[in-house]
Amino acid sequence: MTGSIVHGENILEQIHLLLRKYGFYPDEGIAIHGSGISRKLVDAYFKEWDSSVIEDSTFDTVKELEGIVKYKRFLVAIGGGKVIDTGKVTAGNLGLPFVSIPTTLSNDGIFSPIGVIKKNHIPESILTKPPELLILDYSIIRSSPKELLLAGIGDLISNLSAILDWKLAVKLKKDTEDTPSMELSYEGAETFLEAEEEPFSIPFIKTLAHGLIKSGLAMQRHGSSRPASGAEHLISHALDKILEKPLIHGIQCGFATLFTVLLHGERGLFLRIKEFYERVGFPTTLEQLGVSEEKFREAVKLAPSLRPNRFTILHKNPEIEDALNCIT
Ligand SMILES: [Zn+2]
Structure with missing residues (x-):
């Protein structure tokens, strides 16, 4: 494998x-x-x-x-x-x-x-x-552009949202469990979120790389992107369709993670991610992201239809206003 x-x-x-x-x-x-x-x-x-x-x-x-x-x-x-x-x-x-x-x-x-x-x-x-x-x-x-490394950060942190979706799907009997893949994916992201290294230093880049490798291993193990792709990725895919100039994949997924963890009711996790993003210079509001609220709402609406068979929080028709308020 x-x-x-x-x-x-x-x-x-x-x-x-x-x-x-x-x-x-x-x-x-x-x-x-x-x-x-x-x-x-x-x-x-x-x-x-x-x-x-x-x-x-x-x-x-x-x-x-x-x-x-x-x-x-x-x-x-x-x-x-x-x-x-x-x-x-x-x-x-x-x-x-x-x-x-x-x-x-x-x-x-x-x-x-x-x-x-x-x-x-x-x-x-x-x-x-x-x-x-x-x-x-x-x-x-x-020495690569910071924007690209920020995208890697966003793609890794988005695993935290993807695993919440997967667990929800298992709970509602919409998907099957694969604990080792879930743990691999979650662990890499969680360790990185707790990283105390100086942002963009070599030790920081190493922790990011290790998290992304674990994410890849989890996908290899499970044979699909399920361990690293949930509602936040669907929102990013929708933005790819809606925006005239979509942003980098990891930036869109990482940003959407702030929103989707709130839909899951994980306010504590939202605050930890937000604090981390602020520390590394990752966008935490729609304004910083450069996407209008109208376009983001449109993406959230379109997202679940892009992958009807992969159950996420968005397939439960959640109430979105409170979560939206936290990112505007
Ligand atoms: Zn991704």
């Missing part, structure tokens, strides 16, 4: 040794990357490799890449969420081993079996194979 993880500071400097140790040889694979920092990393560390740049994460890109990669023995993806997801789904479709080298931590896809690919501009979650090897270079991740 699970792959291997190598992590540390400045470890890309020994990337060739590392890959060889796991049986990955440069002339047998291909490296895909984005156009920013990851291109520079490929120029520096993957000079003699076949490589390909990924501009977007659409089904067309995956198809195109399949044609390029099919004669290779493995695929390495270096970059942000789009590059990792495109690589993961392409490698999964071809049955090839996949090596994930994220340059930031913007979501829990780094170790999950889920890849998000766009169809007609709308992101779709594809269940595929998780990475065989995950390489985390904390020095590189730490």
